[in-house]
Amino acid sequence: MTGDMLDLLKSFRSNKFVLLVDIRKVFLIVRLALEADKNRFCVFVKDGDRLRCFCYSILIFGFTSSPFILGSILKFHAAQYPFDECQLVMENRFYVDNLVVTESDPAKVRKRLQEGGFVVQSCKSNCNSFRSETRKDGALSAHEVGWEVVLGYRYNPISEKLCITPVKCDASASPKRQILSESARVFNPLSLYIPVTIRSRILLGELWKLGMKWDEEVPPEFQNLAEDLSKLSNMHFCRHTHDGNRSEELYLFCDASKEAYGFAVYYV
Template sequence: MECAGYVIRETTSVGGESTASNACWHLNSSSLLPVVEVAVNNGSGESVSFNCLIDTGSERSYLSGKMLDAFSDINTPMRDRKFLIKTFLGKEIKHLKEVNLQVRFPNSCHSVLFLVDDDMDLSFRVHGLNSVVEDLKKHQVKLAANFSELRDDTLPVYGLLGVDVLKFLGPMNLKEFREGLVWEFPQGMVLFGDLSPPPKDQAKGLELNYAQVIKEHFVCDLTHVYFVLNPKSVYTDPYSCFEEFTVERTVEKMLSLETIGIVEEEFSDFDKNMIESFHSSIRFIDNCYYVSLPWNEEKLKSVPANHQVSLSVLNRVSKKLTEQGLYEDDQEKEGIIERIVVAPSDFNKYVWIPHRPVIKQDLQCTTKIRPVFNCSLRTGRKPSLNDCAYSGVNMYTDMLDLLLRFRMDQYVLLADIRKAFLMICLNDKRERNIFCFFLRLGDELICFRYNTLIFGFVSSPFILSYMVRYHVEKYPPSPCREMLLGHFYVDNLVKTHNSAEVLMQLYLEAVSAMGEGGFSLRNCYSNNEVFAKRMLQDNSLWF
């Protein structure tokens, strides 16, 4: 039946012998319906897999007569049943078959009474579906539907899953993915919604002239600018005589009692609740960990946009980068940051973080230009981002223990995680909109936001340490697992041993294990010549 350019499918739900449901879509749609692949068994070991439409408004599940024809034999008897089908257009009497089949899921198998309709075919065409699926396969995204028979943007669908089967699919989480929403099942992601591409040149649709924006909209107190560019330390820095790129200024953290192994108290109930909430947010998608950040939500509502300060700081920062030719766009290419289109009138709907560059020319440094964001900036009596975030508990390995190991064993293995903070992505678009920043390219003002953790955010060290431990604990007990759990200090791995062969084997296993979690070990070093040559072959040696 067609109505106003739409096709009406009679996908029904049963109650006694009366059924009712509605399904409606356009003949030439750009919206994808939620589809998942299921495997059914005829009771004799013969199995058939096919795509089914997810319908949370249906009490019963259905399949096409074509799927029954795919079995060589059906051992269970089929009954002819008469149903009163109700749709929003009316109702009619329809004869359907009923058959008992086994439905297999990753962790279970269940008997389900399917209703069979010989005329049922829910296949649909969605503009651009082929290109979307190819892109997701390229990025190794696990999908719950089978797209191997996708032709000309048309997806074959021969069944419908009602709530009698959906309850067996496992946890169904609605989450953000790229610019849309997906359902996440144990079997994989279920895409749905609008697949139409964004307007061409969307990012160029609103070009902001930097000088004009500054002139027409914003004036900032220079005190805030100086604070961002030269933040005041809370201690007398004994390393102040060194250049900034030579020594990281982390003395306060390094010399804390907890860091050298003196722990004053166990985790509080508040710590346990925050950690449990953070733990439940962890997702592993496309070889990358996604997390939600631990916030004090009430405080977070009071954080100002800070666009005036960010724009004023930008002028001084960009001038230095441009003059020295140090601007790099690697982070944008890797998807760590992304451009967003924001009109000046909407700047106050985002949180903009001022930043300054820390430039490192050392050969062993994987991130030559590290933008350090001032998440501790307070304007007026408003809280900073760091005031609103949970800083976490100390999960660092005892530094004294790591240092003493250099005096005990003959050989050493050193390594660090490439762009460690930037390898952990954010689940929520709302959180990504909190980590926005401006960049000046010529006369144009570009708006960016981070998709990952950032340097300068108080929760980042705790989250990194937690995620490394979370990933490593997935592996069975082994010397490599023990090393990765007990010899990391933030993103630095320190391991010593009297056998270079043992260290080399640990190194190879560690590179593989950490790589499976999206963490790349780089800047490796050993005082054993043979071991160092192997690192050179792997292009991971610290020169």
């Protein structure tokens, strides 16, 4: 029921305007109306010789099932309206309680959520008119200037730049186990930094070929790579790459070596 993160990230790089929204206390809004549902969320406490049962009346944040239930409720609320683009946004652009929109009227999406009892907060957008509107009623993010975290990446609504979350890799990592742990700290699902991060995979592949054990000390080859990985957040990319409503084509060029594949993609 939660939107696919990779699809959301790809959509996030399309179209001119961006809207990022959190729903305030979203799990506390969802109340369990039926007694049978309340019995599914309960805790038992021993009180002397008695065993007391306490049932929750609201959806609990932190349960494995909670994001699924929330997603079902958001889709149910969206289905109460005539089918339109706004309904598609509400059904497919949520990641748990975070809404990521680039192809719809921000004000219309916000109004429809509020009609369902969902109070939006911490609104972030590169649309000046929407920012002015949310600033008046206090829904604009208090730290509106600077970098925001969007699905693992950092985004600046003012400069329209995108980069990874800064990481600090330990250059002294030596055992293969620690090298794998340190190199995995870079969260890069869009592969924007793959020309650098591929080096860690090549290094680990070479260690496997040498038959190195997980906790065996290896030559200090990770030091230079660790420094480069720690500097990746200084490299920024433009968020807006294309307009989603235009008919365009992808041209992919690729080549291979013994160590890795290389590719370049053009969107025209």
